[in-house]
Amino acid sequence: MKASVLVFPGSNREGDVAQAIELVTGRKSSMVWHGDGDFEKTDLIVIPGGFSYGDYLRCGAMAAQSPVMAEVKKRAAQGVPVLAICNGFQIAAEAGLLPGVLMRNGNLKFVCADVHLKVETSQSLFTNRYQAGQVIKVPVAHAEGNYFADDETLKRVEDRGQVAFRYCAPDGTVDGTGNPNGSIRNIAGVFNETKTVLGLMPHPENAVEAMFGGTDGKALFEGIVEALS
Amino acid sequence: MTIATEKNPPVKLPNEPAITPQVVAEHGLAPDEYERLLKIMGRTPTMVELGIFSAMWSEHCSYKSSKVWLKKLPTKAPWVIQGPGENAGVIDIGDGQAAIFKMESHNHPSYIEPYQGAATGVGGILRDVFTMGARPVANLNALRFGDPSHPKTRHLVSGVVAGIGGYGNCMGIPTVGGETNFHAAYNGNILVNAMTVGIAPTDRIFYAAAAGVGNPLVYVGSKTGRDGIHGATMASTEFSEDSEEKRPTVQVGDPFVEKLLLEACLELMSTDAIVAIQDMGAAGLTSSSFEMAAKGGLGVVVELDKVPMREQGMNPYELMLSESQERMLIVLKPGREDLARKIFEKWELDFAIIGRLTDTERMVLTWYGDVVGNIPIPPLVTEAPVYERPWTLTPLPAVLEASQVPAPKDWNASLLALMGCPDLASKAWIWHQYDHLIMGNTAIRPQDGDAALVRVNGGHKGLAMTSDCTPRYVQAHPETGGRQAVAEAWRNITATGAMPLAVTDNMNFGNPQKPEIMGQFAGAIMGMAEACKVLEFPVVSGNVSLYNETEGRPILPTPTIGAVGVIHDIAKAMGSRLTQAGLAVILVGETQGWLGQSLYLREACGREEGAPPPVDLAVERRNGDFVRTQIDASRLSACHDLSDGGLLVALAEMCLAGGTGAEIALPPTDVPSHAFLYGEDQARYLVATGMPDDVLAAAKAAGVPAVLLGYSGGAALVVRGLVSLDLGDIEAIHEAWLPTYMNTAE
Numbered sequence: 012m013k014a015s016v017l018v019f020p021g022s023n024r025e026g027d028v029a030q031a032i033e034l035v036t037g038r039k040s041s042m043v044w045h046g047d048g049d050f051e052k053t054d055l056i057v058i059p060g061g062f063s064y065g066d067y068l069r070c071g072a073m074a075a076q077s078p079v080m081a082e083v084k085k086r087a088a089q090g091v092p093v094l095a096i097c098n099g100f101q102i103a104a105e106a107g108l109l110p111g112v113l114m115r116n117g118n119l120k121f122v123c124a125d126v127h128l129k130v131e132t133s134q135s136l137f138t139n140r141y142q143a144g145q146v147i148k149v150p151v152a153h154a155e156g157n158y159f160a161d162d163e164t165l166k167r168v169e170d171r172g173q174v175a176f177r178y179c180a181p182d183g184t185v186d187g188t189g190n191p192n193g194s195i196r197n198i199a200g201v202f203n204e205t206k207t208v209l210g211l212m213p214h215p216e217n218a219v220e221a222m223f224g225g226t227d228g229k230a231l232f233e234g235i236v237e238a239l240s
Numbered sequence: 241m242t243i244a245t246e247k248n249p250p251v252k253l254p255n256e257p258a259i260t261p262q263v264v265a266e267h268g269l270a271p272d273e274y275e276r277l278l279k280i281m282g283r284t285p286t287m288v289e290l291g292i293f294s295a296m297w298s299e300h301c302s303y304k305s306s307k308v309w310l311k312k313l314p315t316k317a318p319w320v321i322q323g324p325g326e327n328a329g330v331i332d333i334g335d336g337q338a339a340i341f342k343m344e345s346h347n348h349p350s351y352i353e354p355y356q357g358a359a360t361g362v363g364g365i366l367r368d369v370f371t372m373g374a375r376p377v378a379n380l381n382a383l384r385f386g387d388p389s390h391p392k393t394r395h396l397v398s399g400v401v402a403g404i405g406g407y408g409n410c411m412g413i414p415t416v417g418g419e420t421n422f423h424a425a426y427n428g429n430i431l432v433n434a435m436t437v438g439i440a441p442t443d444r445i446f447y448a449a450a451a452g453v454g455n456p457l458v459y460v461g462s463k464t465g466r467d468g469i470h471g472a473t474m475a476s477t478e479f480s481e482d483s484e485e486k487r488p489t490v491q492v493g494d495p496f497v498e499k500l501l502l503e504a505c506l507e508l509m510s511t512d513a514i515v516a517i518q519d520m521g522a523a524g525l526t527s528s529s530f531e532m533a534a535k536g537g538l539g540v541v542v543e544l545d546k547v548p549m550r551e552q553g554m555n556p557y558e559l560m561l562s563e564s565q566e567r568m569l570i571v572l573k574p575g576r577e578d579l580a581r582k583i584f585e586k587w588e589l590d591f592a593i594i595g596r597l598t599d600t601e602r603m604v605l606t607w608y609g610d611v612v613g614n615i616p617i618p619p620l621v622t623e624a625p626v627y628e629r630p631w632t633l634t635p636l637p638a639v640l641e642a643s644q645v646p647a648p649k650d651w652n653a654s655l656l657a658l659m660g661c662p663d664l665a666s667k668a669w670i671w672h673q674y675d676h677l678i679m680g681n682t683a684i685r686p687q688d689g690d691a692a693l694v695r696v697n698g699g700h701k702g703l704a705m706t707s708d709c710t711p712r713y714v715q716a717h718p719e720t721g722g723r724q725a726v727a728e729a730w731r732n733i734t735a736t737g738a739m740p741l742a743v744t745d746n747m748n749f750g751n752p753q754k755p756e757i758m759g760q761f762a763g764a765i766m767g768m769a770e771a772c773k774v775l776e777f778p779v780v781s782g783n784v785s786l787y788n789e790t791e792g793r794p795i796l797p798t799p800t801i802g803a804v805g806v807i808h809d810i811a812k813a814m815g816s817r818l819t820q821a822g823l824a825v826i827l828v829g830e831t832q833g834w835l836g837q838s839l840y841l842r843e844a845c846g847r848e849e850g851a852p853p854p855v856d857l858a859v860e861r862r863n864g865d866f867v868r869t870q871i872d873a874s875r876l877s878a879c880h881d882l883s884d885g886g887l888l889v890a891l892a893e894m895c896l897a898g899g900t901g902a903e904i905a906l907p908p909t910d911v912p913s914h915a916f917l918y919g920e921d922q923a924r925y926l927v928a929t930g931m932p933d934d935v936l937a938a939a940k941a942a943g944v945p946a947v948l949l950g951y952s953g954g955a956a957l958v959v960r961g962l963v964s965l966d967l968g969d970i971e972a973i974h975e976a977w978l979p980t981y982m983n984t985a986e
Contacts (some may be wrong), residue, residue, distance in 0.1 A: 020496075020500055020587065022411065025677060027679060061412060062409075062499070064497025066410070121673045122673070123409075123676055158296050214677070217678070222695075223683060223695065
């Protein structure tokens with residue numbers, strides 16, 4: 012599997028995700044500069060975490076207008092899988108690739124902590140290595156991960172099974188206790204309608220080695236490899 | 241354009257004020273210091289020249305009060321590549337890699353404007369490290385706030401923590417460790433000490449010394465604005481009621497630009513274009529250009545009108561003294577200008593050739609062709625004032641016997657009170673606001689070990705790092721306190737299994753013109769020097785922050801010790817979490833039951849008195865080396881050093897971190913129970929092991945006192961006959977204090 016990781020001014024987790032992909036695939040990702048609207052053919056596009064353009068104006072708003080994102084939208088429409096993590100999720104939402112928006116965390120503070128996620132479905136190229144209902148532990152690190160969508164959008168997202176992950180308690184209970192940022196219905200990650208684009212606030216790329224945050228995130232990358240090979 | 245040389249006397253600019261004694265005094269120069277200036281210049285200086293002398297001879301930049309003492313610190317070891325005097329210290333960590341690190345204070349700005357003060361403190365120390373060619377891999381911070389009941393404390397904690405997080409998180413550097421204390425002595429003068437550790441190849445380290453007459457002097461990064469003018473001078477005076485009027489001297493940070501600057505600098509450093517590079521920190525363009533030229537034995541012409549400016553109407557004085565952030569000064573090899581310009585343009589940063597090196601040993605400043613400043617460089621350095629200020633050592637207080645301290649009436653309550661007191665309560669509310677996981681190399685997280693542990697990319701090696709000081713010990717007896725601060729840092733690194741290698745010191749003290757304050761400084765240095773020598777733990781970088789006083793009230797003397805060590809097989813690294821039942825809990829080291837200056841004495845008895853625990857450095861080394869060999873032999877499952885709160889607090893911390901209880905009993909001893917369990921004797925560790933016989937036998941062979949106290953297991957902490965508490969109850973109190981405090985409206 013050949014992955015391309017986008018790099019914007021202010022991206023800072025591009026190395027983490029490239030490292031995780033290399034660990035799973037043995038292949039280095041190609042790093043694609045934001046001005047490069049014509050990057051080479053690729054099996055997977057990753058929009059990594061960070062503070063693109065310093066989060067100025069609004070998280071992801073400026074990056075969403077960059078030349079590379081115009082190309083990403085085109086390729087996503089053709090079915091090229093896109094994995095959008097943290098700031099990448101914010102960018103993808105701003106670019107209209109995913110439903111909903113990410114607002115300031117409920118307590119207005121940056122939060123870096125392990126969270127528990129309930130996997131909503133194994134029926135996607137990103138989650139096929141997990142079981143539906145499985146609880147995994149991965150970290151979050153963000154100030155603006157408070158997912159929101161209007162009622163109509165929410166209904167559509169839920170009806171079509173577009174929720175990928177929900178924050179939960181360690182035992183899988185989905186309630187306020189496990190929700191680090193106030194996200195509506197504890198939504199931590201969503202798919203597009205075709206489930207070829209996944210946006211999520213947590214960082215599976217920081218949970219791929221036992222000594223460094225656990226291994227619960229590894230299956231996400233393994234699942235992508237399996238689905239694409 | 242006229243060629244500026246020493247033959248060109250400077251022109252006076254329109255509206256330039258006359259240099260009166262009042263103007264001189266406002267620049268913080270003493271009358272005799274101004275006499276020195278006149279002798280060097282041979283004439284009355286221009287305003288910009290006066291400003292330059294003022295900044296360069298400020299305490300902050302010149303170390304004039306501390307220099308004679310700092311020389312007493314050991315700075316050499318076979319693994320030291322660069323000691324004090326550069327932007328940061330450099331040590332060899334093997335495999336062709338170097339660790340580059342330093343700690344620096346941003347105390348005064350953080351008190352005036354906590355968010356920006358703390359943020360730019362982080363930005364400044366990051367630049368110090370990446371200026372030398374290192375990619376920063378970890379940040380730490382040591383924070384001292386006033387009494388929680390002081391009306392400003394909550395606001396300061398909130399702003400400082402948000403500022404540190406705001407900068408480090410955006411830069412993408414994990415903030416992995418640190419310490420936070422509260423004491424009324426910091427009510428009017430908090431301490432914000434920030435440390436950065438970076439890694440570079442040993443053959444690609446960059447220094448500040450300029451070379452090559454005619455080489456271009458290049459300015460990169462942000463534009464220069466009017467912020468932070470005279471920050472260095474502000475950092476060199478006491479605070480008073482009207483200090484908040486100095487808010488405009490606090491710089492404003494932009495971590496996004498610094499992130500771009502980091503990437504652009506590292507990209508340029510991977511080429512062969514750079515001769516020398518220096519960040520613009522305190523005293524901005526003045527100190528950076530001066531230091532580069534002075535270290536290279538050269539002169540420099542700076543065309544100030546070429547400096548990228550944020551606003552119109554700025555003058556040479558403002559440009560030379562601005563402390564705008566995220567700026568670097570680079571001497572390029574000839575012909576590399578276009579290559580460098582392209583890199584900075586790619587990262588959308590300013591790039592300007594603002595001058596060139598000369599052989600005149602003079603700093604010549606021009607403004608649209610006119611010379612506006614012309615200063616000989618060597619005498620400004622060699623003739624800089626150095627003071628041997630009078631000093632009075634603090635006498636050693638009388639030893640407080642355990643019999644003079646009452647035992648707790650209710651043991652359970654006493655432990656709960658300690659675990660929930662501001663100094664010992666969990667700081668999770670703070671470190672959860674710091675991204676401590678980015679880069680994917682964090683092996684020991686905050687609260688899970690004595691030191692943070694970060695893997696060195698692409699290998700099996702780890703760097704252990706910590707920040708330590710016990711200001712109440714230093715206050716009681718500076719020599720002991722200085723010794724203890726170094727010993728505790730060494731011990732914390734050791735407890736992870738890493739070999740402690742070197743130290744960066746951040747000396748925070750009051751007004752050095754008072755003999756008793758200067759005596760605290762002198763005493764602390766003597767203690768630190770001895771500890772660094774015996775533990776082979778040299779000082780490779782540091783920072784001095786004096787005049788930490790408000791309305792004449794000094795802070796507790798706080799020589800913060802940042803330290804770094806290396807473990808070659810990170811898989812063997814040890815945390816303090818007790819995660820499994822049935823492990824033997826062994827106390828390593830001797831317990832006399834030292835309650836003087838203990839947290840038990842302060843929190844349970846409301847007394848701050850007595851001599852602090854003595855530090856026997858030979859014993860410290862022997863016990864630490866023993867613990868490290870046990871970790872290396874894979875005999876231990878957890879290890880925690882004993883410090884604030886003593887044995888019982890350490891055990892409670894191990895239980896909470898790992899979610900496993902323990903039951904222990906006091907060994908046969910003459911020491912009263914409360915002194916045994918709460919005494920703060922040094923050179924001690926608690927270790928948990930599945931191989932107690934082997935560990936005890938090895939201790940005996942090494943001549944190290946070690947005693948089996950009990951076993952892990954269950955969900956309670958039990959000291960037979962004294963304490964019995966559910967971990968949940970301890971945790972509730974331990975975790976609740978800080979969030980409850982921060983969420984309480986005033």
